[in-house]
Amino acid sequence: MNKKQDFKIETAGSLMKDEYVSVTKDVTIEEAVVILRENVKDKHNIYYMYIVDDFKELVGVLTIRELLAADGEAKIADVMVENIVTIPVDEDQEEVASVFRDTDLVSMPVTNEDKQILGVIHVEDILDVMQLEATEDFHKMASMGTTPADFSEMGLMNASIGLLYRKRIVWLVVLVFMNIFSGAGIAYFEDIIASNVALVFFLPLLIDSGGNAGSQSATLVIRAMTIGDVKIKDWFKMFTKEISVSALMGFTMAAAVSVMGIIRGGLDIAVVVALTMTIIVIIGSLIGMSLPFVFDKLKLDPATASGPLITSIADIVGVLIYFSIASWYLSL
Amino acid sequence: MNKKQDFKIETAGSLMKDEYVSVTKDVTIEEAVVILRENVKDKHNIYYMYIVDDFKELVGVLTIRELLAADGEAKIADVMVENIVTIPVDEDQEEVASVFRDTDLVSMPVTNEDKQILGVIHVEDILDVMQLEATEDFHKMASMGTTPADFSEMGLMNASIGLLYRKRIVWLVVLVFMNIFSGAGIAYFEDIIASNVALVFFLPLLIDSGGNAGSQSATLVIRAMTIGDVKIKDWFKMFTKEISVSALMGFTMAAAVSVMGIIRGGLDIAVVVALTMTIIVIIGSLIGMSLPFVFDKLKLDPATASGPLITSIADIVGVLIYFSIASWYLSL
Numbered sequence: 299m300n301k302k303q304d305f306k307i308e309t310a311g312s313l314m315k316d317e318y319v320s321v322t323k324d325v326t327i328e329e330a331v332v333i334l335r336e337n338v339k340d341k342h343n344i345y346y347m348y349i350v351d352d353f354k355e356l357v358g359v360l361t362i363r364e365l366l367a368a369d370g371e372a373k374i375a376d377v378m379v380e381n382i383v384t385i386p387v388d389e390d391q392e393e394v395a396s397v398f399r400d401t402d403l404v405s406m407p408v409t410n411e412d413k414q415i416l417g418v419i420h421v422e423d424i425l426d427v428m429q430l431e432a433t434e435d436f437h438k439m440a441s442m443g444t445t446p447a448d449f450s451e452m453g454l455m456n457a458s459i460g461l462l463y464r465k466r467i468v469w470l471v472v473l474v475f476m477n478i479f480s481g482a483g484i485a486y487f488e489d490i491i492a493s494n495v496a497l498v499f500f501l502p503l504l505i506d507s508g509g510n511a512g513s514q515s516a517t518l519v520i521r522a523m524t525i526g527d528v529k530i531k532d533w534f535k536m537f538t539k540e541i542s543v544s545a546l547m548g549f550t551m552a553a554a555v556s557v558m559g560i561i562r563g564g565l566d567i568a569v570v571v572a573l574t575m576t577i578i579v580i581i582g583s584l585i586g587m588s589l590p591f592v593f594d595k596l597k598l599d600p601a602t603a604s605g606p607l608i609t610s611i612a613d614i615v616g617v618l619i620y621f622s623i624a625s626w627y628l629s630l
Numbered sequence: 631m632n633k634k635q636d637f638k639i640e641t642a643g644s645l646m647k648d649e650y651v652s653v654t655k656d657v658t659i660e661e662a663v664v665i666l667r668e669n670v671k672d673k674h675n676i677y678y679m680y681i682v683d684d685f686k687e688l689v690g691v692l693t694i695r696e697l698l699a700a701d702g703e704a705k706i707a708d709v710m711v712e713n714i715v716t717i718p719v720d721e722d723q724e725e726v727a728s729v730f731r732d733t734d735l736v737s738m739p740v741t742n743e744d745k746q747i748l749g750v751i752h753v754e755d756i757l758d759v760m761q762l763e764a765t766e767d768f769h770k771m772a773s774m775g776t777t778p779a780d781f782s783e784m785g786l787m788n789a790s791i792g793l794l795y796r797k798r799i800v801w802l803v804v805l806v807f808m809n810i811f812s813g814a815g816i817a818y819f820e821d822i823i824a825s826n827v828a829l830v831f832f833l834p835l836l837i838d839s840g841g842n843a844g845s846q847s848a849t850l851v852i853r854a855m856t857i858g859d860v861k862i863k864d865w866f867k868m869f870t871k872e873i874s875v876s877a878l879m880g881f882t883m884a885a886a887v888s889v890m891g892i893i894r895g896g897l898d899i900a901v902v903v904a905l906t907m908t909i910i911v912i913i914g915s916l917i918g919m920s921l922p923f924v925f926d927k928l929k930l931d932p933a934t935a936s937g938p939l940i941t942s943i944a945d946i947v948g949v950l951i952y953f954s955i956a957s958w959y960l961s962l
Contacts, residue, residue: 470882
């Protein structure tokens, strides 16, 4: 990937190359072929011939295939395709990748505000962009910072201990402090726990299940948003569907856990655990599903709704639900 | 993406198209250009001219650029490039994408065992493959099944409730049963918990921290394996580095949690919690880092080492470490 110092990183400008051939629109096909043959030698990949007017404004395009197949005597202006997909020079590289995926083109011209061609972006370089962007999302979704400037170029094998520490520690400490709330929740229910220690057996299982279901929902939504399959307006439709899916999952998991509940804690504990499981899975799923929408609305990256973040939120909610149900049911 | 029924899905054979032009090696450049011009009209994207011998075996290649730039009188056998990257027809599509990334080619020939050309794969279709493979990995890493046949084509918006349920429930139930072990661990330490209920306040925080650090490690390794940055032989190097990184993280998080420990549980509890935090973060990280290697060694997808799976393992290990340290320290 070539980087140009004069364009912002991660924009079309930083991805483009000057490997293109352009001709003015008043030449013939035969003349254009001659110009092409004179100019291709020092260029790596040429797939299109761009046609410009006297102000260097991009007015048409021909694939090399179309150029070669056309009648040599014809004026290029008469055979050129005028409907051109162009990329503004300051477009974000993730958006550029998305345009390439949607259009199936192998090369696209980058233009300035005056529609003048500045360079071209080749699809090969988009493969690198897609890989980089996917890696950033994977890291974000495991609560790690994205430090593309140093990490992505050296890779995991060569990353220093200090760099890895800095990349990982910030969210870990934030999550420690978030967990103060689940600790406070447990402290609030100290009495019921002291008189029913068997409740603690099921604590990791229940809060984990909420977090697991929530992480699944968040991952589905984040990925669908990245691909462009889900938009912010789809929240309500997703929400109603998630209620059904999570209720089915909650019932299944409640059935699984109630067997364990009877064996380890007796019938009363089993009822509390099964009821809690159902509610935790539904609420965890709805939180996980909604959080990427919230982040998107706040102009933050939806991928910030990481598994560990959702696990911590599900912990707090789970503790409150579990011991509230236990306090209520066991005092009946 | 065109799919051919006669080739296995997700292989080179299912991705290839017959959009290519080939000539025999005894023609001249000028003759080859004529053949190209006659044949390009009905083909979508032509970037290379392939050269075959009398047995249709692929022996050389020329880019269209090289073809046009070459002397028209020359024999094609004298100017062609003989060093060709070819893709076996049964190659997995993820591997094909990786070859495209490494070579920066826009099109590659697919060959059978006799080196005969069967078709070509264009880089535009690789963009779709990369997106699909990344989505599969995201889903796996959130403990969801991959059902490309139905899910990936319809997308999240159109996926039915039943399909989403089936995609998500299997791992959720597996993890419920795995959590029997953390419950059993807690039950084993029932007495120490009953006499020190304050220990429970820190339980979610401690086991989550191990899971969070482990999820980070696993994500880093899985992604690096996918990209090809880390190989199975690198385990020991990664392991020794992970010890340092996780120890630094453990000390930092122990410092953060010890403040809370003193406030909520007194000095003794604070010591137990800080010591546990350090050990849990180190062990969680080492498990998370190693598990993708284990799965890879077992010929399973490293991405199976999902955040939820590592969280559950970290729970079991965390419960044992926490209450063992508590039993030992508080009885001193």
